[in-house]
Amino acid sequence: MILGIETSCDETSVALLARDGSVRTNLIASQIERHRPFGGVVPEIASREHLQHLFPLVKRAIADAGVAWEDIEAVAVTSAPGLIGALLVGVAGAQGLAYGLGIPLISVNHLEGHMFSPYLQKEGPSIPLPGRFLSLVISGGHSSIYDIWMPEGAPLVTMLNRTRDDAIGETFDKVAKFIGLPYPGGPQIEKRAQGGTADAKRFPFPLPQFKDDSIDFSYSGVKAAAIRFARANDIRVEGDAALMSDFCATFQDALFAQLFNRLESAWERLEEPRPSEIAIAGGVAANGVLRERIAVWGARRGVVVRLPEKEYCTDNAAMIAFAGLQREADATDPKRVVARSRIR
Amino acid sequence: MLILGADTSLPLLSVALLRDGILIGEVALEGKGSRNEKLLPAIDWLLTESGVAREAIDLFAVTRGPGSFTGVRIGLATIQGLALALDRPLCAMSTHEAIALGGGHDSVLIADDAGRGEFYISRFENGVETIPPRLAASVAEPHLTIADVLQRTNVAASCAKRAAQLFAAGRVAGYADITPIYVRLAEAEVKLQQKG
Numbered sequence: 001m002i003l004g005i006e007t008s009c010d011e012t013s014v015a016l017l018a019r020d021g022s023v024r025t026n027l028i029a030s031q032i033e034r035h036r037p038f039g040g041v042v043p044e045i046a047s048r049e050h051l052q053h054l055f056p057l058v059k060r061a062i063a064d065a066g067v068a069w070e071d072i073e074a075v076a077v078t079s080a081p082g083l084i085g086a087l088l089v090g091v092a093g094a095q096g097l098a099y100g101l102g103i104p105l106i107s108v109n110h111l112e113g114h115m116f117s118p119y120l121q122k123e124g125p126s127i128p129l130p131g132r133f134l135s136l137v138i139s140g141g142h143s144s145i146y147d148i149w150m151p152e153g154a155p156l157v158t159m160l161n162r163t164r165d166d167a168i169g170e171t172f173d174k175v176a177k178f179i180g181l182p183y184p185g186g187p188q189i190e191k192r193a194q195g196g197t198a199d200a201k202r203f204p205f206p207l208p209q210f211k212d213d214s215i216d217f218s219y220s221g222v223k224a225a226a227i228r229f230a231r232a233n234d235i236r237v238e239g240d241a242a243l244m245s246d247f248c249a250t251f252q253d254a255l256f257a258q259l260f261n262r263l264e265s266a267w268e269r270l271e272e273p274r275p276s277e278i279a280i281a282g283g284v285a286a287n288g289v290l291r292e293r294i295a296v297w298g299a300r301r302g303v304v305v306r307l308p309e310k311e312y313c314t315d316n317a318a319m320i321a322f323a324g325l326q327r328e329a330d331a332t333d334p335k336r337v338v339a340r341s342r343i344r
Numbered sequence: 345m346l347i348l349g350a351d352t353s354l355p356l357l358s359v360a361l362l363r364d365g366i367l368i369g370e371v372a373l374e375g376k377g378s379r380n381e382k383l384l385p386a387i388d389w390l391l392t393e394s395g396v397a398r399e400a401i402d403l404f405a406v407t408r409g410p411g412s413f414t415g416v417r418i419g420l421a422t423i424q425g426l427a428l429a430l431d432r433p434l435c436a437m438s439t440h441e442a443i444a445l446g447g448g449h450d451s452v453l454i455a456d457d458a459g460r461g462e463f464y465i466s467r468f469e470n471g472v473e474t475i476p477p478r479l480a481a482s483v484a485e486p487h488l489t490i491a492d493v494l495q496r497t498n499v500a501a502s503c504a505k506r507a508a509q510l511f512a513a514g515r516v517a518g519y520a521d522i523t524p525i526y527v528r529l530a531e532a533e534v535k536l537q538q539k540g
Contacts, residue, residue: 038532044530052523088417095425337381
């Protein structure tokens, strides 16, 4: 049994995961309401909240799962990236627990938690991990494609691209905010796009290409164009609904056009044998249009598409414990854990 | 009766072991950087070199500020983890109480530099806290300065001694609150209040 702890941002989460990858319990204390008056996450308040919630959650997780302390073989904790003060609460708590129990501690990269999360199931053991898979992490903070090999021992993760400016989810949110839609903007744009028709002639969004052969994402150009079009055509939440829908459909199309353009380039560059699966993670993975298109993309190439369960899309400790299970070979002495706000 | 005391709220991080009221070991280190990288190594060194198994600890004593916000949280999180994993009680007290009552100052005004020209102060009279930690713009009366205390006394040892007194008096259960004593609100909250 692995005890997972996650405190990198504004959710305190504790989970217990069996060795077969089945989630025994996954508790999350969200601080969204606490930060709402400030219009964003306040690091000092997040850190204070984490300390108040962490140990009550640990005790409840143990009680809920009916697990004995002796059954816990390792503690997995998010040590980077995130808010440093927030990370330190989880890391220090995990250090004390692991040292007290005399068991190893596994430092987990929060992003790896998301990468493996599509393999967790609501009930029962995790889906077996393939020998190699692609991971697409698309959220408000990240846009990257990773190539993940799963040899014996620890996973080998290679980042194939990243965003040079805005993340895809961030672009959804910023444009939504500009046209008067509430946060988070992604689901709002998606809802309005449903009734609309994409019109690339009317709204010609750019598909950025770099002079070198880089396949990085860049969403700032799409964002700037969206704001320009919205201003020129007076697209506002209280304005013409049909125009709004067409705009949203075209904008969403442009975001995904770039996503699939890069994914295709990344795919072409991979040496054989290519990955047999693609796992999608991050908040944008909840988008229905994306889900349909990635299914088509996978079917055409004979690639299995893995999408995360809703409860594992947001920050949670089950995915941290699961990533920790993959990284067990890297477990350390609980005394020696370093929390970092960024990944070097 | 073995007590492990820890303080991570002050610029010198400290750990101490007390056996039946007698100090048997102590460590103090500059707390610069992330204190979590020093606290467990210090505890482990102290236990190992004292030949004490972690399971032999009967009670954990820890300070909860005022002091470094992050430091206090690291101390409280680590010690709570240890106490929970080893199923031992925890005695959490104000840093000032540890220094005053664990340090043999039954009637004293404690003052600590809180930055921005302010002070964290507490008052104790005849072994009782009469003014809990609060902010003060100035300290005129004779007082004990924490910066001076740190150069003479291991604060974790004082914390462990105070816990021993409380244990003897059957009062440990009243020291289970692990909420840090921040005294100050988070900066963002101050700004929000000023706006509202």
